[in-house]
Amino acid sequence: MAGGPRRLPPEVRRRMLLEAARSVIAERGLHATTVRDVAAAGEVAVGTVTYHFAGIEEVLAGVLELETESFSDPVYQRAEQAATGREGVAELIDGLLGSDAASRAHWQLWLDFWAMAAHRPTYSAWQSQIYRDLHALAGRLLARADADGSLRVADPQSAAVEFIALMDGLVVQAYLPDAALSPSRARRILHGYVDSALTG
Structure with missing residues (x-):
């Protein structure tokens, strides 16, 4: 006798629900999405x-x-593997601030999360760790750029914090609905910043 539908392992079911939820939250926003919406998706x-x-x-x-696993981590890996430190920084800029639909959805999700983390210690702790890792990556790339001569960076770790802070500000202005600043212009601003303000 044929059995019923096969039960999926909990981790597989959880991942499927997260993948379904991503499109709903990216389209509607966190505060307009309900558990019922996620179930329907x-x-x-x-x-x-x-x-x-x-x-x-x-x-x-x-x-x-x-998102970190599927969108950000491949960008970070390409940046780490670039031939020079400056090329690694370029990979970070161009990979994270894309003009495509996936980049836009990614940052819309993050904008929702930033607002939530401001009021939830558990999530703000996780977000702080994300920033520490990103600052460390940018610092390594800028230190390598200084060492290989592709940039002259007086203080790579301080420069990394400033660079990521500028990137965040540009993200807010480039990925909000009806933004006056385009992602391509945000990329040009960041590249210009790296080539001028970060050189010592």
């Missing part, structure tokens, strides 16, 4: 979502963990 019962997640905020945090 994943074609499961609401109880299945609440079994895997404490609430919609935990869903967003999980979505961003996947």
